[in-house]
Amino acid sequence: MKLTPGKLQGMKNVSNERGVIAAAAMDQRGSLKKALGANATDKGLEEFKSLVTEVLTPHASAILLDPEWGLPASKRRAKNAGLLLAYEKTGYDKTGPGRLPDLLDHWSARRLKEAGGDCVKILLYYTPADPKEINDQKHAWVERIGDECRANDIPFFLELVGYEEGADEKGLEFSKKKPDIVVRSMEEFTKDRYGVDVLKVEVPVNMKFVEGAKVFAGQKAYTRKEAMEHFRHAAGATSKPFIYLSAGVSNAEFTESLELAAEAGVKFNGVLCGRATWKDGIPIYATQGAAAFRKWLETEGVKNIENVNARLKAATSWFSIYGVKEPAMVGA
Numbered sequence: 001m002k003l004t005p006g007k008l009q010g011m012k013n014v015s016n017e018r019g020v021i022a023a024a025a026m027d028q029r030g031s032l033k034k035a036l037g038a039n040a041t042d043k044g045l046e047e048f049k050s051l052v053t054e055v056l057t058p059h060a061s062a063i064l065l066d067p068e069w070g071l072p073a074s075k076r077r078a079k080n081a082g083l084l085l086a087y088e089k090t091g092y093d094k095t096g097p098g099r100l101p102d103l104l105d106h107w108s109a110r111r112l113k114e115a116g117g118d119c120v121k122i123l124l125y126y127t128p129a130d131p132k133e134i135n136d137q138k139h140a141w142v143e144r145i146g147d148e149c150r151a152n153d154i155p156f157f158l159e160l161v162g163y164e165e166g167a168d169e170k171g172l173e174f175s176k177k178k179p180d181i182v183v184r185s186m187e188e189f190t191k192d193r194y195g196v197d198v199l200k201v202e203v204p205v206n207m208k209f210v211e212g213a214k215v216f217a218g219q220k221a222y223t224r225k226e227a228m229e230h231f232r233h234a235a236g237a238t239s240k241p242f243i244y245l246s247a248g249v250s251n252a253e254f255t256e257s258l259e260l261a262a263e264a265g266v267k268f269n270g271v272l273c274g275r276a277t278w279k280d281g282i283p284i285y286a287t288q289g290a291a292a293f294r295k296w297l298e299t300e301g302v303k304n305i306e307n308v309n310a311r312l313k314a315a316t317s318w319f320s321i322y323g324v325k326e327p328a329m330v331g332a
Helices: 005-013 030-039 042-059 109-114 132-151 172-189 224-235 251-263 275-288 290-314
Strands: 021-025 062-065 082-086 119-125 156-161 198-201 242-245 270-273
Touching: 005 082, 005 119, 021 042, 021 242, 021 290, 030 042, 030 275, 042 062, 042 275, 042 290, 109 119, 109 132, 119 132, 132 156, 156 172, 172 198, 172 224, 224 251, 242 251, 251 275, 251 290, 270 290, 275 290
Parallel strands: 021 062, 021 270, 062 082, 082 119, 119 156, 156 198, 198 242, 242 270
Antiparallel strands: none
């Protein structure tokens, strides 16, 4: 597989010199508004995103932001950090089944690129268990975005989040179904028809139910050996580069999942990690203000992102997947 010049440059802009994507995520909107409460004004959201960006991007290869409240923050990122911009509306359609997505009304791949985006990201709630009619809508939706990104020669990152209507998605029963949902979703969207350049995927297990894990909650869904096999199976489901998302778990849980991926010998290509680095600072911002939050980010936030970066030593470059010579073309 080869990348066109614009896609190649965009990919390099969001990666480190090793060809690993060590990106921070700050495109949360609905969940962040809820968490910030009275501070969730336009000014508060912009300030929160700007502080996270300013303090954490010197330790990241890129930052993912939204164009609704994140553009002022994008101007405050470190020189070394690329920019991914979210294209989807926050949340999903709650008027019917299937968690159907929608795009931002006033944005397009062209406009995201013009706003300085190196890559376009969309989030899709997806389960292979949904009726064909629902998944067919989602497949067509992703195809359209893939074509739009091809036309504008900008990389397309697809974030997949599994679910089951009516289930406790953090519970034991769903965690047993999660590996299959992750694997089959990766198998589907690795197809060339979608035009996806990087899959942003969930860890295929819930670490709280991995027997012997440091974060083990007492009930077992898988042994450590089975969990590693799930990591390998998911990795084998795609021919595209893939990176892990932190899915709102704690820093300790996310870093342990990266350690398990490494132990399983999985060739993942990086992370796009949001809440596992900054979510514990939300109450600081809410009760003590911007200066206290900045101080928290400079200590605990940086420590959190460095914890993740330390586990990225096990990540592998996407260069070979797209036929990029190492290291001759880096920075070319």
